[in-house]
Structure formats: structure tokens, C-alpha cells
Amino acid sequence: MTIARTDTAQSETGTGEEIALEGLAGAMIIAFFAASIAAVVRFAPAGFAASLTEPQKTPFLGGGAPDTHAWQRYHVRYYPMTLLFIAFEMEMMFMYPWAVVFVEEGGKAMMEMGMFLAILSVGIVYGWREGIFRWQ
Structure with a gap:
């Protein structure tokens, strides 16, 4: 048919x-x-x-015209520290679910976390070398 x-x-x-x-x-x-x-x-x-x-x-309310632009008050030295904070924050966001996966995967998950921490540590060493941790 x-x-x-x-x-x-x-x-x-x-x-x-x-x-x-x-x-x-x-x-x-x-x-x-x-x-x-x-x-x-x-x-x-x-x-x-x-x-x-x-x-x-x-x-x-009697305020005068500003002499300088508002963005001139903020120094650029805060931005590298903020980027470093975001790097540590992303590390923690990745580690919590990783702990659950580690129980199931074992060694493979340990290697992945090692690579992730190695890449993160390269960024921290670079920031340290550039003087992010020194406040002036």
C-alpha cells in the first residue's frame, strides 16, 4: 500500500x-x-x-555651574582592582557547582579545576607584577 x-x-x-x-x-x-x-x-x-x-x-537650590566634568573625579586606579575582584568572584561561581560534579567525575573534574586555577593564577601574577595590590 x-x-x-x-x-x-x-x-x-x-x-x-x-x-x-x-x-x-x-x-x-x-x-x-x-x-x-x-x-x-x-x-x-x-x-x-x-x-x-x-x-x-x-x-x-543655589548650586553653581560645575567647573569640571563629573568623571574627572574618579581615578583609573580603581578599575584594575575591580577586574581582580571580578576574577575572584567568577572563581567562586565556578567552584560551587564544580564541587557537586567532582563527586561524580573524580579525577577529570580535578584536572579541569586545576587548569581553571592555573589560568586564573596567571592573571593574578600579572596583576601583582603590575602593582594592583599596592595602594598609593
């Missing part, structure tokens, strides 16, 4: 013209939203800034 196969691929997906029209409609919708967003970004600040008077532009 043979079952006749019908070609349902074309009837399920539609013809090429239908797919092209759907793609064109989608592109037109995306272009419309992009143009709307561009218009809002372009024209909204101009209308808002023109409506402010000079007293409204001054800082609130």
Missing part, C-alpha cells in the same frame, strides 16, 4: 510573490518607525530648549 505524497511545502509557506510582499510590508513598517524616531530625536530637544528661560537653565 502506497501513500501518495502531496507537495505541501508551497501551500504552507506561500508563493514567492506573497513572501516578497510580506517582506516589503515589514521593511516599510521598520522604515516608518525609524523615520518617526529620527524626527522625535531631531525636533523634540529644539522645541523644549527654546521654551526654557535663562533662570530656568540655572542649577537648582
